[in-house]
Amino acid sequence: MQMPYKQTARTTTGVVPPTEKKKGSKLFALKTDFLKNDEDSIQKGILDHVEYTLARTKYNFDSFSAYQGSAYSVRDRLIERWNETQQYYTEQDPKRVYYLSMEYLMGRTLQNAVYNMNLKDEYHNALLEFGFELEDLYEEEKDAALGNGGLGRLAACFMDSLATLKYPAWGYGLRYNYGMFEQGIYDGYQTEVPDYWLVAGNPWEIERLDVQYTVRFYGQVVERKTSEGVRHEWEGGELVQAIAYDTPVPGYHTTNTNNIRLWSSKPHKEFDLEAFNGGNYLSAVEAKQRSENITSVLYPNDNTYSGKELRLKQQYFFVAATLCDIVRRYKKSHTDWKEFPNKVAVQLNDTHPTIGVIELFRKLLDEEGLAWDEAWSIVTKTFAYTNHTILPEALEMWPVKLIEDLLPRHMQLIYGINHRFLITVTQKWPDNIEKMRSLSIIQEGEEKKVRMAHLAIVGSHCVNGVAAMHSDLVKHKVFPDFFALFPDKFQNKTNGVTPRRWIQQANPTLSNILNRWLNTDKWVIDLELIKGIKEHMDNPQLIEEWKQMKLINKQRLADFILEHCGIKVNINALFDVHIKRIHEYKRQLLNILSVIHRYLTIKKMSPEERRNVAPRVVIFAGKAAPGYFMAKRHIKLINSVAEVINNDKEVDEHLKVVFIANYNVSVAQVIIPASDINQQISTAGTEASGTSNMKFTMNGSLIIGTLDGANVEIAEEVGQENMFIFGLRTSEIDKAREKMKAKEVVVDSRLQEVFLNIELGTFGAPEVFKPILDSLNYGDFYLTMQDFPLYLDAQEEVDNLWKRPDDWIRKSIINTASTYFFSSDRAMKEYAQQIWGIEPCEVETTDYRRY
Numbered sequence: 027m028q029m030p031y032k033q034t035a036r037t038t039t040g041v042v043p044p045t046e047k048k049k050g051s052k053l054f055a056l057k058t059d060f061l062k063n064d065e066d067s068i069q070k071g072i073l074d075h076v077e078y079t080l081a082r083t084k085y086n087f088d089s090f091s092a093y094q095g096s097a098y099s100v101r102d103r104l105i106e107r108w109n110e111t112q113q114y115y116t117e118q119d120p121k122r123v124y125y126l127s128m129e130y131l132m133g134r135t136l137q138n139a140v141y142n143m144n145l146k147d148e149y150h151n152a153l154l155e156f157g158f159e160l161e162d163l164y165e166e167e168k169d170a171a172l173g174n175g176g177l178g179r180l181a182a183c184f185m186d187s188l189a190t191l192k193y194p195a196w197g198y199g200l201r202y203n204y205g206m207f208e209q210g211i212y213d214g215y216q217t218e219v220p221d222y223w224l225v226a227g228n229p230w231e232i233e234r235l236d237v238q239y240t241v242r243f244y245g246q247v248v249e250r251k252t253s254e255g256v257r258h259e260w261e262g263g264e265l266v267q268a269i270a271y272d273t274p275v276p277g278y279h280t281t282n283t284n285n286i287r288l289w290s291s292k293p294h295k296e297f298d299l300e301a302f303n304g305g306n307y308l309s310a311v312e313a314k315q316r317s318e319n320i321t322s323v324l325y326p327n328d329n330t331y332s333g334k335e336l337r338l339k340q341q342y343f344f345v346a347a348t349l350c351d352i353v354r355r356y357k358k359s360h361t362d363w364k365e366f367p368n369k370v371a372v373q374l375n376d377t378h379p380t381i382g383v384i385e386l387f388r389k390l391l392d393e394e395g396l397a398w399d400e401a402w403s404i405v406t407k408t409f410a411y412t413n414h415t416i417l418p419e420a421l422e423m424w425p426v427k428l429i430e431d432l433l434p435r436h437m438q439l440i441y442g443i444n445h446r447f448l449i450t451v452t453q454k455w456p457d458n459i460e461k462m463r464s465l466s467i468i469q470e471g472e473e474k475k476v477r478m479a480h481l482a483i484v485g486s487h488c489v490n491g492v493a494a495m496h497s498d499l500v501k502h503k504v505f506p507d508f509f510a511l512f513p514d515k516f517q518n519k520t521n522g523v524t525p526r527r528w529i530q531q532a533n534p535t536l537s538n539i540l541n542r543w544l545n546t547d548k549w550v551i552d553l554e555l556i557k558g559i560k561e562h563m564d565n566p567q568l569i570e571e572w573k574q575m576k577l578i579n580k581q582r583l584a585d586f587i588l589e590h591c592g593i594k595v596n597i598n599a600l601f602d603v604h605i606k607r608i609h610e611y612k613r614q615l616l617n618i619l620s621v622i623h624r625y626l627t628i629k630k631m632s633p634e635e636r637r638n639v640a641p642r643v644v645i646f647a648g649k650a651a652p653g654y655f656m657a658k659r660h661i662k663l664i665n666s667v668a669e670v671i672n673n674d675k676e677v678d679e680h681l682k683v684v685f686i687a688n689y690n691v692s693v694a695q696v697i698i699p700a701s702d703i704n705q706q707i708s709t710a711g712t713e714a715s716g717t718s719n720m721k722f723t724m725n726g727s728l729i730i731g732t733l734d735g736a737n738v739e740i741a742e743e744v745g746q747e748n749m750f751i752f753g754l755r756t757s758e759i760d761k762a763r764e765k766m767k768a769k770e771v772v773v774d775s776r777l778q779e780v781f782l783n784i785e786l787g788t789f790g791a792p793e794v795f796k797p798i799l800d801s802l803n804y805g806d807f808y809l810t811m812q813d814f815p816l817y818l819d820a821q822e823e824v825d826n827l828w829k830r831p832d833d834w835i836r837k838s839i840i841n842t843a844s845t846y847f848f849s850s851d852r853a854m855k856e857y858a859q860q861i862w863g864i865e866p867c868e869v870e871t872t873d874y875r876r877y
Contacts, residue, residue, distance in 0.1 A: 096136065114867070233270075254395065533725055626779060698727070
């Protein structure tokens with residue numbers, strides 16, 4: 027079996043170096059060619075996997091086995107490229123970036139792989155002769171449930187771009203057995219069942235039983251005197267094994283294939299045989315179950331102490347195994363630790379992997395014997411931190427007592443780092459206790475806590491936000507004292523999404539239009555070329571093609587809604603889409619309250635007046651965290667309103683409301699291309715960036731939104747006149763909240779009518795929705811009531827423009843044509859040049875490739 031780090035001696039030319047020929051020469055002689063990509067070879071590969079991997083016969087060759095056989099066949103070719111890439115990186119020894127993320131929302135892989143590997147036509151034709159459509163087989167794949175929102179999807183886009191741009195990069199994360207949850211809707215309420223995404227196996231992963239590391243929890247720290255001074259050794263406690271699972275990530279039309287390595291937790295020993303033989307069967311397997319729980323569920327509920335402990339266990343397990351891997355790879359060809367930051371860049375995707383700062387420091391001090399200052403210098407030159415939120419509740423803090431119990435040596439080191447850091451603070455602000463208190467890594471109080479964001483800032487050489495406005499808030503509102511202390515550390519890196527997934531794959535009709543009118547398909551890897559479509563925006567032929575493209579995508583979504591929701595919608599209506607995590611700050615509530623107003627308004631109209639109404643299909647999708655009472659109550663309100671409206675024949679032609687359950691990446695790929703407008707209506711100053719806004723804009727959907735997150739930069743690129751911007755600005759938020767507290771807000775009469783209808787039971791039992799109305803009347807922290815009339819004004823603008831279809835289409839074209847800045851390729855180039863200091867490392871392309 028081939029070892030993961032000692033690559034085969036086969037080079038990109040197929041020539042074996044003389045020094046390697048002695049050992050295993052027969053092996054190398056047999057394996058010098060790559061798999062062929064003609065239809066016959068592909069068909070044979072698929073059938074071989076159906077017969078030998080799946081152990082099925084030709085009489086049991088259904089759609090699912092065709093998908094699996096195809097997936098394994100594609101994986102064979104991926105592994106060839108993966109091996110070539112890793113061997114080339116080993117030979118060239120470039121600086122690599124390691125992207126640490128607790129989430130990877132990858133979506134489906136088959137479509138992405140055949141597109142990126144330039145094998146779509148070959149697999150399409152090969153499968154057609156078997157009686158299968160490649161596009162139908164995409165639907166057989168279950169989404170990989172390794173994330174729950176924008177953070178995880180961003181990581182997936184970044185990995186795609188890193189491979190496409192030929193940067194030497196690895197992603198690291200956890201292989202959760204269960205994803206966030208599968209969402210169902212029962213009587214309008216969200217229900218949650220485990221999302222066991224591995225139920226039918228995962229053909230895209232490679233289990234690496236030969237790549238294992240031991241991770242320790244609990245125990246004690248022992249001081250031992252040596253000739254070189256006092257050494258600290260962490261001993262005892264509980265041991266868990268981390269086992270690697272690799273997923274190759276192909277670049278677009280390039281040999282370069284990077285890797286995402288996910289860790290699965292297994293027991294250090296299977297079970298206690300002595301206890302088992304003694305009849306204590308439960309005790310015998312207790313340690314096994316405890317260890318496997320670590321990677322069982324994405325984000326366990328941390329409302330309890332045991333939940334917090336499991337969450338922290340996940341984070342440490344992840345970074346401990348990852349850093350073992352990184353350090354081992356470095357030591358394979360390097361001995362000078364001072365060179366470590368010149369070969370290794372580690373990016374923390376939010377605070378979840380922050381304990382990795384301390385773990386690398388511990389390894390350098392305790393295992394490699396470096397001095398404190400030298401080790402800390404290496405650590406701070408290696409790590410960089412991306413902040414994804416300004417919401418206080420999302421900035422992680424862990425009780426000191428918990429860390430002391432679970433990771434005793436790490437807590438010692440955190441105390442030491444904080445002590446030295448506070449000396450730096452006093453040098454900047456002598457005798458300023460308040461500054462020390464606000465900047466300290468450890469928050470004092472009844473329960474001492476470690477502020478993980480503070481630790482990430484102190485332990486990194488660069489801190490970045492994810493949109494211009496967000497980065498400004500990070501510097502001046504969230505961490506102003508850190509910015510004053512370390513002004514050169516802070517940067518902005520606006521998020522991006524991959525046009526390969528979100529235009530080429532999600533919207534092939536649009537992709538074909540762009541290919542024809544731009545006279546090139548190179549926009550897929552150079553999105554700046556898409557600007558050229560503006561030259562044709564007044565051409566009647568393009569306008570007509572654009573309209574047809576939208577109708578095709580809306581029909582596909584309408585079919586999906588009918589199949590999964592049982593609701594028939596009119597594809598000539600305006601498709602108004604609001605898809606994202608259900609959260610008060612994202613304000614799905616503002617949207618559904620306006621829908622109620624629209625419904626009540628239509629009900630009052632005469633039949634003649636209704637003929638002038640712009641018909642709408644309002645589409646919601648998203649999950650609420652299981653413990654988030656108010657968000658779940660918002661889902662109930664949306665579904666209760668939908669039930670009333672969709673069963674009212676008077677408004678049937680004019681308004682429909684749909685909640686699509688179990689939103690995920692593959693569902694988004696159906697919804698986004700069909701959208702006419704999309705809702706990005708968070709309270710100003712609360713959304714870090716947003717990435718769905720970028721995906722919608724690429725697909726020609728117009729934004730109705732606040733000037734928040736990346737909407738600000740989208741407005742700069744697209745032109746605010748081609749969006750529907752409304753609402754309070756960030757600078758007005760604090761005063762607006764003071765006004766709310768002082769009860770100086772006059773509630774709009776139209777909103778009062780909405781409240782009255784909810785209270786009268788128009789949409790079901792009013793007591794169910796009382797907590798929602800109370801949250802608005804006695805708090806309204808997210809300023810829904812103050813923005814409501816401004817939102818209705820923006821919606822009226824939407825209606826008026828929809829009645830001028832050619833003008834609408836021109837704005838849609840401008841949106842698509844203005845999205846270069848929101849490509850993840852641009853984002854990755856900025857990270858590579860300005861944070862990581864890495865260069866592309868292109869794997870030589872051999873003759874068998876057809877690029």
